[in-house]
Amino acid sequence: MKGAVDRLLKPLGLQARPQDPGPYWPRRRTDRIHHPFLFLLTPPGAGSTAIARHVAERADVAGLTPSFEGQRLVRGLMDVDQWCERKFVDYEAVLGAWSARIAEAERSRNRAFFLEKSPPHLVRHETLFAHFAEYRVAVSNRAPLTAVDAQLKRYHLPGYRGVPRDRVVRDLARLWIWRSTLLRTAIERHGYPLVTYERFRRDPDAILSAFGLETGRAPTEAAEDEAPAQVLMLSTGERRIVAETVAEVPDLLAFFGYAGED
Numbered sequence: 001m002k003g004a005v006d007r008l009l010k011p012l013g014l015q016a017r018p019q020d021p022g023p024y025w026p027r028r029r030t031d032r033i034h035h036p037f038l039f040l041l042t043p044p045g046a047g048s049t050a051i052a053r054h055v056a057e058r059a060d061v062a063g064l065t066p067s068f069e070g071q072r073l074v075r076g077l078m079d080v081d082q083w084c085e086r087k088f089v090d091y092e093a094v095l096g097a098w099s100a101r102i103a104e105a106e107r108s109r110n111r112a113f114f115l116e117k118s119p120p121h122l123v124r125h126e127t128l129f130a131h132f133a134e135y136r137v138a139v140s141n142r143a144p145l146t147a148v149d150a151q152l153k154r155y156h157l158p159g160y161r162g163v164p165r166d167r168v169v170r171d172l173a174r175l176w177i178w179r180s181t182l183l184r185t186a187i188e189r190h191g192y193p194l195v196t197y198e199r200f201r202r203d204p205d206a207i208l209s210a211f212g213l214e215t216g217r218a219p220t221e222a223a224e225d226e227a228p229a230q231v232l233m234l235s236t237g238e239r240r241i242v243a244e245t246v247a248e249v250p251d252l253l254a255f256f257g258y259a260g261e262d
Contacts, residue, residue, distance in 0.1 A: 024076045028096035035102050037135040038211050040068075040117040041125060041186055043179040045150035046142035047197035048117050054204050059213045060112035064101045071118035073097045082120040089124065095131055113213075122182050137190070138210040139183050142197040143258050144246045145239060148172045149232045169238045173245035177252065184255050196256060 038061065042048040052068040055061050064070040071077035074094050081087050102114060113136075121128055129135055142150070151172055160168045186192055193210040200207055208215060234242070246253060253259065 024079075025090040025093035026074060026097040026100075027093070028100055029092040030095045030099050031092050032131055032133060033095055033099060033102070034133045036113045037132055038113045038115040038213075039121065039125070039129065039135055039137045040115065040140055041122055041137060041183060041192065042117055042119055042140040043122065043142070043147065043176070043183070044119045045147045046140055047150075047200065048119075048140060051140060051195075051197070051200055051207055052115050052117055054200075055115055055207055055211065055213070058205065058208055058215045059211075061115050061213075062105060062111040062113075063115055064098055064105075068115050069118040070094075070098050070101075070116050071120065073101060077118070077120070083123060085123045087124075089127075091128070091131055122179060122186075125186065136211050137186075137192045138207060139187055139192045139194045140197060140200070140207075141180055141183055141194070141256050144173060144176050144242050144253075145232060145234065146197075147176055148242050149234050153233060166238065166241060169234070169241050170245055173242045177246060177249050180252055180256065181249075184252060194256070198257075 038055070040048055040052065042051075049067060052063060056063065056068075065072050071082070074097050076090060077094065079087075105111065105114075125137075129137070141147075148169060152168070160171070183194075187194055195207045195210045205215065232239070246258075
């Protein structure tokens with residue numbers, strides 16, 4: 001019953017964030033995109049923006065937005081239920097908004113690929129990809145400690161207002177397990193190549209190989225500089241919480257090449 005109600009309400013935008021302008025689902029519609037796309041399946045806090053920028057720096061690639069997250073063009077994709085697997089998504093409206101942005105971008109310059117990395121695609125990527133005539137996929141993940149730390153520092157977590165920080169850390173560690181399980185399933189089911197953020201730091205062009213891209217430009221001086229190591233803001237106790245939580249899934253850690261204390 002709830003799913004049926006959501007299907008009725010979502011197109012009307014009755015549960016949208018009231019401060020967001022514009023229609024819940026854009027009015028322009030299309031059912032397929034023919035321009036080649038690169039999809040990076042990645043959880044939040046996994047360093048995906050640095051990865052996307054490197055790809056755009058080294059190959060003929062652009063993003064639908066500066067953050068390479070097309071979800072930001074569609075109000076309905078930015079709602080509080082964006083990680084719900086049963087969320088109703090009006091794909092024709094999404095593709096319509098993205099097609100309009102592609103046309104706008106190509107008025108100034110044609111691009112071989114557009115790179116898209118909105119993290120919530122992870123829960124509906126198979127349905128989304130069915131609407132693309134040509135696409136390539138790579139997967140990225142990040143070690144639990146640095147991923148949890150990045151989300152605490154960089155993301156506004158309204159659902160945790162007033163919640164003790166140790167509980168927030170534990171919940172984020174559990175989310176790491178859930179999202180990493182989705183990533184592993186995508187890799188095992190479809191054979192998508194994996195480039196962890198740690199591997200990317202050691203060998204930035206590994207992501208180009210994963211996408212099957214040839215480097216068309218030399219990296220700039222800034223791109224050649226290795227990014228500084230992340231300084232963890234987690235306390236000793238919080239690190240222990242993360243380590244103990246992810247220790248429950250040793251096979252998952254081993255799949256991505258991580259140890260519990262990473």
